């Protein structure tokens with residue numbers, strides 16, 4: 001944490017793929033608690049501080065008494081110290097067992113209550129689907145038809161939100177530090193998180209399970225907005241239409257950002273998980289079975305909708321399908337964008 005803050009922000013930025021503007025800093029100072037932006041975070045911070053003070057008191061008490069006894073019962077300069085005839089003290093032993101036990105029970109009950117609250121989403125919570133894949137988060141809002149964002153979670157203040165999460169490839173871990181929440185995202189099953197945001201702002205979102213080469217670029221943003229602005233802000237964020245004066249290529253660039261394509265595809269010729277878009281269009285490639293294919297509109301379209309249909313030799317089947325996420329116009333713009341990367 002401290003270390004990451006010491007690295008110049010510019011250096012951290014450069015390492016991120018261009019389609020991902022990265023994640024806001026965890027906190028302003030390495031000494032302060034992380035910003036707390038949910039009811040859960042505030043409750044856990046109170047518990048944490050209570051625990052911290054308790055440990056502090058116990059530490060000072062024990063080390064203090066030890067130091068005092070070391071001084072008081074040190075070996076005298078001359079003669080021999082007499083060994084105490086006492087073998088035990090029932091009352092004292094009871095007290096030093098009972099007091100810690102009392103505090104342990106408080107900690108257990110308090111922690112258990114908070115854990116149960118966190119484990120049971122309220123029935124009126126708003127649903128959002130989260131899908132982890134190498135190496136981005138797809139966040140879908142069933143309330144807005146066809147809305148699927150990459151690495152951007154929009155949250156209203158004061159309304160409970162439930163995330164139903166899964167993965168299409170390996171285990172990822174969805175982490176919202178400002179909400180003090182983290183849960184594994186596992187292929188083949190759903191895991192659930194819920195929270196109620198309390199403070200508007202921009203907060204980090206990240207993957208905390210090493211999931212491959214670009215694990216560290218699996219970061220995003222949580223936009224907490226006022227409840228009355230939420231619908232408008234979300235609708236605007238979800239909209240993905242070509243502007244009146246926008247070229248197909250420019251629109252395609254926005255589609256690339258929305259899809260998180262740049263975590264695997266560069267435009268400068270560097271080959272990452274997938275081929276670079278540079279000079280891709282019109283090339284002839286060899287597939288794993290030895291047959292050849294020309295990278296044309298049809299091949300690109302098929303590769304977006306059914307990425308595993310024809311994989312060029314040397315690449316592995318890692319790309320998630322974008323069927324249902326991009327419509328025909330968006331795919332056409334994406335093709336125009338790829339064509340333009342000469």
Ligand code: CUA
Nearest residue numbers: 172207209211
């Ligand atoms: Cu996904 Cu690390």
